[in-house]
Structures are given as C-alpha cells and as structure tokens.
Amino acid sequence: MSATQYQVHGNVAVITLDNPPVNGLGYDLRCGIVAGVDQANADPAVQAIVLIGSARAFSGGADIREFGSPRSIQEPNLLTVIRVVEASVKPTIAAIGGVCMGGGLELTLGCHFRIALPDASIALPEIKLGLLPGAGGTQRMPRIIGVEASLNMILKGDPIPAAQFKDSPLFDEYVEGDLLSGALAFAAKVVAEKRPLRRIRDMKVDYPNHEAFLQFSRNMVKGVAGPFPAPLKCVDAIAAAITKPFDEGMKIEREFFMGLMGTPESRALRHAFQGERAASKIPDVPDDTPTRKIARVGVIGAGTMGGGISMNFLNAGVPVTILEMKQEALDKGIGTIRKNYENSLKKGKLTQEKLDTRMGLLTGTMSYDDLKDCDLIIEAVFEDMGVKEQVFKKLDEIAKPGAILASNTSTLDVNKIASFTKRPQDVVGMHFFSPANVMKLLEVVRGAATAKDVMATVMQIAKKIRKTAVVSGVCDGFIGNRMIEHYGRVAGFLLEEGATPAQVDRALEKWGMAMGPFRMGDLAGNDIGWAIRKRRYVEKPHIKYAKFADRLCEQGRFGQKTGKGWYLYKAGERKAIPDPEVEQMLVDYRKELGITPRKISDAEIVERCIYALVNEGARILEEGIAARASDIDMVYLTGYGFPLFRGGPMLYADQMGLYNVARSMKGFAAASGDDFWAPAPLLAKLAAEGKSFS
Ligand code: 3HC
Ligand code: NAI
Numbered sequence: 001m002s003a004t005q006y007q008v009h010g011n012v013a014v015i016t017l018d019n020p021p022v023n024g025l026g027y028d029l030r031c032g033i034v035a036g037v038d039q040a041n042a043d044p045a046v047q048a049i050v051l052i053g054s055a056r057a058f059s060g061g062a063d064i065r066e067f068g069s070p071r072s073i074q075e076p077n078l079l080t081v082i083r084v085v086e087a088s089v090k091p092t093i094a095a096i097g098g099v100c101m102g103g104g105l106e107l108t109l110g111c112h113f114r115i116a117l118p119d120a121s122i123a124l125p126e127i128k129l130g131l132l133p134g135a136g137g138t139q140r141m142p143r144i145i146g147v148e149a150s151l152n153m154i155l156k157g158d159p160i161p162a163a164q165f166k167d168s169p170l171f172d173e174y175v176e177g178d179l180l181s182g183a184l185a186f187a188a189k190v191v192a193e194k195r196p197l198r199r200i201r202d203m204k205v206d207y208p209n210h211e212a213f214l215q216f217s218r219n220m221v222k223g224v225a226g227p228f229p230a231p232l233k234c235v236d237a238i239a240a241a242i243t244k245p246f247d248e249g250m251k252i253e254r255e256f257f258m259g260l261m262g263t264p265e266s267r268a269l270r271h272a273f274q275g276e277r278a279a280s281k282i283p284d285v286p287d288d289t290p291t292r293k294i295a296r297v298g299v300i301g302a303g304t305m306g307g308g309i310s311m312n313f314l315n316a317g318v319p320v321t322i323l324e325m326k327q328e329a330l331d332k333g334i335g336t337i338r339k340n341y342e343n344s345l346k347k348g349k350l351t352q353e354k355l356d357t358r359m360g361l362l363t364g365t366m367s368y369d370d371l372k373d374c375d376l377i378i379e380a381v382f383e384d385m386g387v388k389e390q391v392f393k394k395l396d397e398i399a400k401p402g403a404i405l406a407s408n409t410s411t412l413d414v415n416k417i418a419s420f421t422k423r424p425q426d427v428v429g430m431h432f433f434s435p436a437n438v439m440k441l442l443e444v445v446r447g448a449a450t451a452k453d454v455m456a457t458v459m460q461i462a463k464k465i466r467k468t469a470v471v472s473g474v475c476d477g478f479i480g481n482r483m484i485e486h487y488g489r490v491a492g493f494l495l496e497e498g499a500t501p502a503q504v505d506r507a508l509e510k511w512g513m514a515m516g517p518f519r520m521g522d523l524a525g526n527d528i529g530w531a532i533r534k535r536r537y538v539e540k541p542h543i544k545y546a547k548f549a550d551r552l553c554e555q556g557r558f559g560q561k562t563g564k565g566w567y568l569y570k571a572g573e574r575k576a577i578p579d580p581e582v583e584q585m586l587v588d589y590r591k592e593l594g595i596t597p598r599k600i601s602d603a604e605i606v607e608r609c610i611y612a613l614v615n616e617g618a619r620i621l622e623e624g625i626a627a628r629a630s631d632i633d634m635v636y637l638t639g640y641g642f643p644l645f646r647g648g649p650m651l652y653a654d655q656m657g658l659y660n661v662a663r664s665m666k667g668f669a670a671a672s673g674d675d676f677w678a679p680a681p682l683l684a685k686l687a688a689e690g691k692s693f694s
Pocket of ligand 1: 021022023024025061062063064065099102103104106125129131132133134277278
C-alpha cells in the first residue's frame, strides 16, 4: 500500500504523506516522497511541489517502529529523501499542520519554503529518546533560526507552537484556514514571482564569540545530563554547524546519531516510549471496544489512598463523592485533600479559582445511597477481606446497573472480592500507588470475570487522570509488589551475610534506584511488610526470609512514622541517619545464627537485588500475569523509582544478556540453597535460545 498520494492541482504537484497515525517516515513513506518529487520534476506541466500531511500530523519524525531494523536505513533513507527534496529543480514547499517533529521537521528544512498553521506543533524531540536530530536538524536549524534558539530547542525537545517562530525566517508564511488552499496559493506566488530556491544548507551560521557560548553550554549540560550522553553530543553537533562546512557537519551529526542509537541509555528511553504506548493495549480487547460513560466517581474510605485517588478525578474535572463510616474520619479526609490543594496554592502551582472548582466537585457522605448515581466506585478501605466483603456486598445492593466497582487492594484476591457481588463482570482492581495523586502508575487488575468493556473503560479513564495504566492478572501482590517482595527478601539476606542497611541502599541508589530498599521500608512503614510476612509464614512456608526485619519490627521500629526503623529520623525530618544500634543488633543477630560476616561488594548487592526482580518478573510473564515484558518495565519505571536510563528490570536483563543473568542466578542458587534462584523456566529457555525478553 502506498504511503503517499500524488495529485496535480493546476501547475502544482501535491504529495500527501499518508502513513497513519502520525506519518512516521518509514520506508514506504520515504519511497513515496522520492517518487513524487521525481514524478513532479519530470512533468513539464508542474512548476511547484507541495508536501503536506494529515490534519493530525505533517510528520511525527522517523518511524520509531522501524528503529533497529534494516528498513530504518534502507535507501532511500531519510537523509537521501531530504537531499532529493532539497536538490529538486522545482520549488518544494512544506505545508505544515498538526505535529511536525524530529525527522518530519528536518524534512521540511530540506524544502525550499515552509508555511504553517499557527498552531502546528514544532519540535526536535530526539533528546527524549536519547538521540540528537540525525537528519540535518543540528546543521540546518542553526542556519535558519540561529545557534542559541536551535540549541535550546534541541536540548529541551519540547513542542513549540509554529506561531512562536513569527520573528524568525523558519516559516515563510502562516496560513489561516484550510492548509491545502493556503499552500496552493503560496505556490502560485512562488511561481509567479519566480522566487529563487532557498536551500538552507547554503546559508552561513554567523555567531561571533561562539567559543565562549559553547563552553558555557557544555558546562551547563554536564550539570544536568546525568547519565545521558546525548545532551553533550547536541552541543558538539551545533559546534560543528558553526565551525565546519555543511557536509562535514552532516557527517559529524550522523556519526553522533549512530553512536547514540547504540547506547543503552537511548535504548532504554525508546523502550519506555514504546512501552508506555504498548501498555495501553490489551491483546484481546480491541481498540474499538465500546466504553462506559464515567461522569461521576464514588470513593469509599477517605484515608491515605482514598484522598489521593479522589484528587486525581477532581483534577480532571470529574465529580467525586467520598464515603466514610464516621463524620470525624470524613472531615479529616476532606481536610487533608483541601490542605494538599492549599499547599499547591502556596507554591504557586494552583490558582484559588482552580482550588475552589476542585473542592466544589467533592461531596462527602456517610450514606451509600449517595453513591447510587456513580458510574465508577473505587474502594480504598482497610486491607482486610472481611471489610472488603461488607463493602462490596453493600455496593452490589446500591450501585446502579453497569457501574464499575473497583478495589484498590494491594494484596487481596480480586476474584474473591468480585464473588461478593452478583456482578463479577463489573468488578476490577485499580491499584494506585502512594501518594496516589502524584504517582504515575496504576495497576489495572483484571479479574477472571471482568468484562472487556470494563477494562477498556478503566484504561480510558486512566489516561484522563494522566496515569500510566498497566494491566495485571490476579496474583498475590500483582506485578509490582510481587516482584518487590523478592527484592526486599534478598536485601534481608545481604544484611545477614554482612552488609549494613546503609551499604545496601547506597549501592542501589548509586546504581540508579531512587531509593534503596531499607529507606523505602522506613518510608512505607516496616509494619506493612511485617504483616505480609506473618501471613506468608502461614500460607507459603516454603519461602525463605531473613528474620532480622521482624526483630526490628518487634521493637516498634516501623520507620519514619515512629522516628526510627532501619535508620534514625529527627522529629519532622526525612533524612535517614544510620543507627549504630541497628548495626549492633545485626552483629548480635549474626552471632546468634553463627554467621561469620563477609565483605559484600556493591556489584553483588546490585546484581542480587535486581536479578531477584528479573526472575520473579520472568515468572509473572510466563504465567500471563503481565502481557509483555515492557509492561513489567513500565510498572517499575513509573511506580518503584527504577532508573529510566536502564529502561526497567526486564530490559536491563536483556542488555546484560539473559545467558549471563541465568548463569549468575545459578551461582546464587548454589551459594544460598534458595529455590527462588532457579532461573524461571521462561528465562532459562530464552537464555538457552540466545533470545531476550523484548
Ligand atoms: N513513528 C511511528 N509511530 C509513532 C511515532 C513515530 N515517530 N510517534 C508516535 N507514533 C505512534 C505511537 O506509537 C502511537 O501509536 P499507537 O496509536 O499504535 O499506540 C500513535 O503514534 C499516537 O501516539 P501518541 O499516543 O503518543 O499520541 P499523541 O497524539 O499523544 O502524540 C506525538 C503524538 C506528539 C507524535 C507523540 O507520539 C510523540 O511525541 N512521538 C514521538 C516523536 C518523536 O520522538 N519523533 C522523533 C523521532 S526520532 C527522529 O525523527 C530521528 C531523526 O532525527 C533522524
Ligand atoms: P487508611 O487506613 O489510610 O485508610 C482507610 C480508610 O478507610 C480509613 O479512613 C477508614 O476509616 C476507612 N474505612 C475503613 N472501613 C470502612 C468502611 N467499611 N466503609 C468506609 N470507610 C471505611 O488505609 P490506606 O493506606 O488508604 O489503604 C486503603 C487501601 O488501599 C488498602 O486496601 C490498602 O492495601 C490499599 N493500598 C494502600 C497503599 C498505601 O501505600 N497506603 C498503596 C496501594 C494500595
């Protein structure tokens, strides 16, 4: 199927880019553009050529789906396409509406003229994929909009409305109204006036004192780039635009682009971009599945989670009715919501008007009758099956037919919860993360009976409240907590063997985790993990745990909320101070167990903790709890502070090579005797076949 359409209007050839959804410049589209330009140049009746896209996009850039495949560089590659457009003897005009980004924008820079709708969205966003513009953007942009503006645009990567370029020569004209009519009118002018073809490549970059500016930019970039190599390369490529002839600059840009494409950091960012979009798709729930209307939401329980969950909907303009059992708890919950908004107001992040609108959408109640009109009701009461039973039985009585009944449970069986109702098809898990108004992740737990339209509706509403929704099957802990349990468990054994909490946390934080397991425990409350372990000792006695954490909890060291846990905390402060008392307790504990402590390297700490995530992740994948490895990565990137530049645990394992990962696990199994370390069958199989999760 052709990815372009070619039509001649009078003496103007119009090449329409037609590669939905956003005209990614894949192989077919590239061929179509070259063929169109050739056809137009060969047709004596044609005197000008217009390139135009769809209403949604001129082009979103290089086709991300082709990255890494031979088609991405197959001729005509993007550089060739741009050369063809630029070398055309008849004027080429880019008519830009919608999104015009990356390679799409670079294509327009090869055209002799550019016209745009004022609200077209212009960007060089490659930096967000760990790249730099690789089809001349770093060389042509400084020639047309100047060095500083280009560098800013390339380093930020954010979209800018076309109208904001009105003081630069980037656009020859802005079109009000129909873009194609505007383009044809502009082409007529170009032809009538015999306008000389303007090739940006022939323009000079004039920037006196560029050395000082480049040095300043390099220093600034080094300070903010963190582990990402692309920003510095952007500065170096712009430097080449200033100091080298065009063709040499292009070569340098190409070299940088190809180099960055092979870095693990870029691979991680591309994986996250695609992973986020993939996560929104459920294999057996087609995109056109009808959804239910969600105009009013009910929330049960105004505690830590209920309050945060409510705020998400209020922020999105959806009215919320929140229910508590006692007036005091209700007042406290609503008070906390108001206080959160007032804090945002104080910081200048919210206006009084918005605060009033949001609070105006919130109603408190103690009567289930007031939830009768709700289209979605989310339960966030105590984590106790008996309490959940009472709540869902009541909801079954009062909720209107077709209302979606969701539970925010973090560990309980959603199928069992659904069985408390006569409408299990309407029951689903919506597992938010604390603080629920801040954290991006939402695990959508699909019960055995959950209807497809319920899944489609919840995924849609998740987008509306700006969450990254990942579907999980029903299992203990779902995707995220089921994995983190083993990470924490392994961290516990590291303490037994000779590490300190601070050493473990430091090693993992240096590696990139936002917070090590012990600081995280102190933040979340060590009592939560303790309660889960006590349940596990009964339900799953085969799982081995280091018991030191229990000893800590027996002393009431629950973490920040009690002023001490793995660390000490000064009143009102969150800084974790290593506690000699805990270290002494550890020394005594090891003695009791007859363990001679050994020196444990940071590398071992990281390997064991992260591979624990990987092995359980592989089991989750194999059991179909997660549909794809990238879903697991999205859970970790958005909910657990996993470093973005590593792309998530599963991609990290891929990058390390599954053979090596499995081999390390076998070593841990031999050293510890813990069954857990037998590589998950899926991992073992992929490793043996030389394959990866992705
Ligand atoms: N190639 C192929 N598909 C793309 C794409 C691209 N460049 N950009 C987006 N898509 C796809 C998405 O995967 C998604 O597909 P799906 O519907 O099957 O899930 C669809 O387009 C819509 O994407 P979004 O859900 O993100 O829709 P939005 O309307 O919110 O955003 C967008 C559209 C602004 C284009 C956004 O998708 C985006 O920022 N895309 C990335 C743009 C980019 O980074 N371009 C540079 C590519 S690198 C490059 O050009 C290299 C060059 O310099 C050599
Ligand atoms: P919380 O104790 O802060 O709040 C629970 C609230 O529910 C209390 O205000 C209580 O008065 C109210 N409540 C209890 N029984 C009720 C009933 N029958 N009817 C109406 N209200 C009732 O607890 P939290 O932390 O908000 O947890 C709620 C749920 O969210 C639990 O299932 C928990 O596992 C889950 N969760 C908690 C997370 C966290 O980090 N705190 C993260 C993700 C999920």
